[in-house]
Amino acid sequence: MTFARLPFLNILGRKGRSAALLLFSLFLSAAVFAGSLLLASLKNGLRSLELRLGADIIVTPETAYVKKGIENILLYGNRTYFYMPRKRLDDVALVEGVELASPQMFLATLSSGCCSVGLQLIGFDADSDFTVRPWLTKAFGGELLPGDIIVGSKISVPSGGSLKFYGQSCRIVAQLGETGTGLDNAVYTSMETIKSLIASSVALGFNDRMVGDPDRSISSVMVKVKDGYDINDVARRIDRQVKQVKAVKTKSMTREVSDSLAGLSRVISILAVFVWLLFLCIMLVVFGMMIGERTKEFAVLRAVGASQGRLSLLVLSEAAAINAAGAVAGILLASLCVFPFHTAIEGSLKLPFLTPSLPSCLGLALATFVLTVLTGAACAAFFAARIARQDTGNILREGN
Numbered sequence: 001m002t003f004a005r006l007p008f009l010n011i012l013g014r015k016g017r018s019a020a021l022l023l024f025s026l027f028l029s030a031a032v033f034a035g036s037l038l039l040a041s042l043k044n045g046l047r048s049l050e051l052r053l054g055a056d057i058i059v060t061p062e063t064a065y066v067k068k069g070i071e072n073i074l075l076y077g078n079r080t081y082f083y084m085p086r087k088r089l090d091d092v093a094l095v096e097g098v099e100l101a102s103p104q105m106f107l108a109t110l111s112s113g114c115c116s117v118g119l120q121l122i123g124f125d126a127d128s129d130f131t132v133r134p135w136l137t138k139a140f141g142g143e144l145l146p147g148d149i150i151v152g153s154k155i156s157v158p159s160g161g162s163l164k165f166y167g168q169s170c171r172i173v174a175q176l177g178e179t180g181t182g183l184d185n186a187v188y189t190s191m192e193t194i195k196s197l198i199a200s201s202v203a204l205g206f207n208d209r210m211v212g213d214p215d216r217s218i219s220s221v222m223v224k225v226k227d228g229y230d231i232n233d234v235a236r237r238i239d240r241q242v243k244q245v246k247a248v249k250t251k252s253m254t255r256e257v258s259d260s261l262a263g264l265s266r267v268i269s270i271l272a273v274f275v276w277l278l279f280l281c282i283m284l285v286v287f288g289m290m291i292g293e294r295t296k297e298f299a300v301l302r303a304v305g306a307s308q309g310r311l312s313l314l315v316l317s318e319a320a321a322i323n324a325a326g327a328v329a330g331i332l333l334a335s336l337c338v339f340p341f342h343t344a345i346e347g348s349l350k351l352p353f354l355t356p357s358l359p360s361c362l363g364l365a366l367a368t369f370v371l372t373v374l375t376g377a378a379c380a381a382f383f384a385a386r387i388a389r390q391d392t393g394n395i396l397r398e399g400n
Helices: 003-013 015-053 062-066 069-074 087-093 191-203 231-241 250-293 295-303 308-338 342-349 358-388 392-399
Strands: 057-061 098-108 120-124 148-151 162-165 168-175 186-190 220-225 245-249
Touching (some): 015 250, 015 308, 015 342, 015 358, 057 062, 057 231, 062 245, 087 098, 087 220, 098 191, 186 191, 220 231, 231 245, 245 250, 308 358
Parallel strands (some): 120 186, 148 168
Antiparallel strands (some): 098 120, 098 220, 148 186
16 A cells, blocks of 8 residues: 555545535535626626617606616516607707717517517617617628518527517527527517517507507617716706606616625625635534544554655645545536526526626636635645644553
8 A cells, every 4th residue: 555545545434524524615615606606697797788788878758767668678678668759869869968869669579379479679770770780790790671680599599480470470580699688588670670560569459559650659769978978967968858758877777786786796705705614614623523533543654654744745635635526516516506597597686697608617616626625725734734743652652
């Protein structure tokens, strides 16, 4: 038997103690890795939402603002629709400080009957748009023809490559990547197509909010503020100068999400620190008992020629092996709990949720692995120093 094999023989020879240490390290690594994944996913979701909004201000009818209509679409993917006269677009564009103003139109489809599935439709004006088209072109670089649609990442694309809305067949030309927001459940199309769909919904008796001609209506106005102008001032001017609308600052929408994220981050961080401290205390107690039980064993090894450094290395090797195995198992367990169920987690949290890229996940896993192994090694090193100070002769004489 070589000294190199001794740590593994000790681990296998004391299966109960080794299993307990492995479970503790598994619990620590699973808690830390799962918490890190959740925080990273929520931060990615918030960042994605801010990038996707694109506008400084979103102008909606007052009634839609009261019911948080725009937040329901963008943040939570809820289906809703509302309209206001198209003249509001011209009025908004004339407000001092407004650089760009682009209209959008919304329509909620049904989940049965005349529609293939219940979804949120968003129509945008290709000529003036500055919020949707920049990131739509990453998935589709062509021009949307009448009846063409682009679907979000969470929408199942049928084998035929088309969806039916209010009796009209729409051809799917592209599918967007995941954003972690309510936009993953949305469908994008041209103004021409969505106006045609709105007219069909009215004709079939499913749209009681469209009064008049769809060509003279819009749902919202996306606004970009000129450089040098304060967004709050421009929003107040829009509220004062344009009738029956509400200017919603996109930062105010994301601030609520950001505040919720900050509170959740604090809770997860506190729990992670508590778990780490608990793990540290348990490791100190377990290693203290283990060293006490093995005092004579270490004395015998010293008597047969093992140096103090070798004994310290023995203890550190055992701790590193057990904690490394526990860390790997914990990371795998956390992965199985988070990745397959990220959609359910997003639904329960009611916050934008976008899992990190593979390199980022591997980085979090490596950091968790190192933390777990180093914590166990630090506890082992504390007691390894005590072994080095023990008098071998006295221990052996006491044993006799």
